Amino acid sequence: MPNELSIGEVAERTGLSVHALRFYERENLLLAPVRRTAGGRRAYTEQDVDWLAICTRLRDSGMPLADLRAFAALVREGPGNEEQRLALLRGHRNRVQAQLAELRSCLDLITWKVGVYEQRVAEGTATGVWDPTAGGDAAARG
Structure with a gap:
């Protein structure tokens, strides 16, 4: 059949390992069962590759x-359940947005700490930054 892709070709195109592709198949995450060649080898389609790209982005997120x-x-299942699909995607989007907000908060702290250390290094006053033996206010030490 034209445009059939081997499991190795799909692994290369998607960045997934052969093991991961078999896992996706076992977990019933593909849109259709993977066709087998006369020799028993998996034969993927472009649609499978496109769907796997979506799946991996959702998993990565x-x-x-x-x-x-x-x-x-x-x-x-096909048409008729778009509201259910939308609810799943909205729920996931909300979780990702919450994760991004938490990461932004972490980044703000890291950026502040980088600024403190850059300033202390530039001034030559970095000795003792976060040194518990130095005494005094830890926050002021950086």
Whole structure:
């Protein structure tokens, strides 16, 4: 069949390992069962590659496997469940936005600490920064 891709080709194109591709298949995360060649080898399609790209981005962003499984099942069912799909995606978006807010807060602290250390190093006053034996106010020491 034209445009069939081997598991190795799909692994190379998606960045997933062969083991991960087999896991996605076992976990029923693909839109359709992977076709097998006469020799028993997996034969993927471009649609499989496109779907795997979506799945990996959702997983990379922290979507729980159960939610991804549910989303894939809804997509496989076809039209008529778009509201359910939307609810899953909105819930995930909300979690990602909360994670981003937490990371921004962490980045703000790190940026402040970098500024303190840069200033202390430039002034030559970095000795004793966060030295518990130096005494005094730890926050003032940097």
